[in-house]
Amino acid sequence: MIEETDISDEKLLNAYKNLIMERVMDKKMLNASRQGFLPFYIPLMGHEAMHIGLGLALRKQDFIYPYYRDFGVLLQMGIPIDTIMSQVFATANDNALGRAMPDHFSLKKYNIGAVITTVAGHLMSATGIAYARKYREIDGGVLTTFGDGATSTPDFHVAMNFAGVYNLPLVFFCENNGFAISVPTYPNESGQTDAYEETKGMIYKKAEAYGFSGIRVDGTNFIEVYKNTRKALENSNNTPILIEAMSYRMGPHSTADDPNKYRKNDVTEGSEKDPVIVSQRLLKEMNILDDNKIKEIEDETEDSSSKLINKYEKAAKPDKNTILDNLYEEEPWYITEERGDLQ
């Protein structure tokens, strides 16, 4: 199937490069965490096509409130790599001084919300941001991402309700990877879920109860994600929307769990549903990519990502004297006293 798209070949090729960059970086960062350079890491494998599609869909005037598994969205948005890597490796250059875990970006100047760890804890914030932008008549939409686990929380349902009640310019984007850590979205009798069966559940249908529409897209196809998300953002002045992107988390949830304990590994690297393989197939059909080019990009990425990792593994950590900064605008007397404890 040849995809029709309004994106130039050059841009599609660049998107593919970013997708490969995310895949390669993910492996290297996972290694870095195993070697002790990162105390914790959230793997991305299986999410790449959703991330690249989202990054392509977002326009300058849009606002994104991501969750903690959206590294590639920022890559594709064109956020400076130093900004991204300084955050992930919690270096002195990080704008938040390394206070948050990896992939917890906060970049107000790029219209990116402050990623929070509590699952769905940001969904009402995104809803309020959408209201503020509507109140101030700011052009563009608000998009927020979350996993399938988030759809079980009160925050998700309250945010969907508020978005419907106030008809907010908000795109809810569910990166459904089949698992909330070890628990399948909709377990079958054997406790397993097949990521690509309808029986997995119907998260997108929940939107109807809140007065707007929900759609399901193939989260392994970055062009489909791009098209549907861009359309949703363009139409967000009229109505909120819920997009459920179907994918599969190919790695563990974090560096703290072993997926072999809770599932059969049916989507592995290089298999038919791997977003990298899907992307290669799409771009080959469009005559944008061939085997030589694939190899060339792989080699380039391997080289550039190794250099990046080496650089940030060694980067200086924030100065200890910053630890008490910026709790309040005006420092309370007891914080000033505690500065003495650092000496």
Added chain:
Amino acid sequence: MVYYRRKGRFAVTSMTMVKALNSALDNAMERDDSIILLGEDVGVDGGVFRVTDNLIKKYGSARVMDTPLSELGIVGFGIGMSMAGLRAIPEIQFQDFIYTAMDQIISQMAKLRYRTNGDYTLPMVLRTPYAGGVHGGPYHSQSGEEYFATTQGLTVVTPSNPYDAKGLLLSSLNLNDPVIFLEPKRLYYAGKMDVPDDYYTVDLRKAKLLNEGDDISIITYGPAVPLVMNTVKKNNINADVIDLRTINPFDIDAILKSVQKTTRVLIVTESPKMFGVSAEISATLAEKAIDYLSAPILRVAGLDIPIPFALEDYYVPNEKRIMNAVNKIMQYR
């Protein structure tokens, strides 16, 4: 108290605390169109205690929002608005109902500035009536100030009279950080006071010395203040009475100055004693002022139980309990 002259007359009105808070919100909204009120029944109904009465008529439903019934939603919605440059004032109808929003308050509201190193700040004031006075039982009478005071990043303010209520609320709206503004519902209609119609502020970093005396320092705030003042006056206690106004961060200088003079300390709160605000003040005095003290620090506080419906009056501090403590402290040699 500062009075403002307008057209040849003092522009002050005798107001209850409810009216003073309403006047503060009106002044603030008139000056700044980024201020949005939101909560259950705050619009058409004017709030169950009438603090937001008539504001929807003047400012419209885009700025005075009757929200769906969800405390999580109300607080979270306000957080998002304030992240995007507005200044939200969410109201939680009773502090007792706030707990479904505690994740929003603790995880997002309180930590946002610190964890982003100021990339995002959160100028917002969360208002809520609290403590006893209306015989509301376990779910309309709680004193939950400790939940907020022990959360790093929040400023916790509580007024004790109409003048302070207006001035402290307007000061809170000048901070670029989240404020938990606790309104003692027993004082909402407890009496009137001359309050300027126009805009003014009260410094929320400064405690107020309500009575001057040499024998003992009585430290209190919010709902317990009138009880303490009445007890002091009726029994001719020669006491410094300190109204904290702000619980966190409290005005350590005002407390130390008084304690160095009197050398004896009583702390009175309506919230329960164990692990309470009174414990923090006591510990701080033990660290900083033990050399000055002539007697143990005593506390008169709410009983360490949920607040009961029929027997609320026995739960809260009263004149007798305060006098017993004062006498015990004064007899100590």
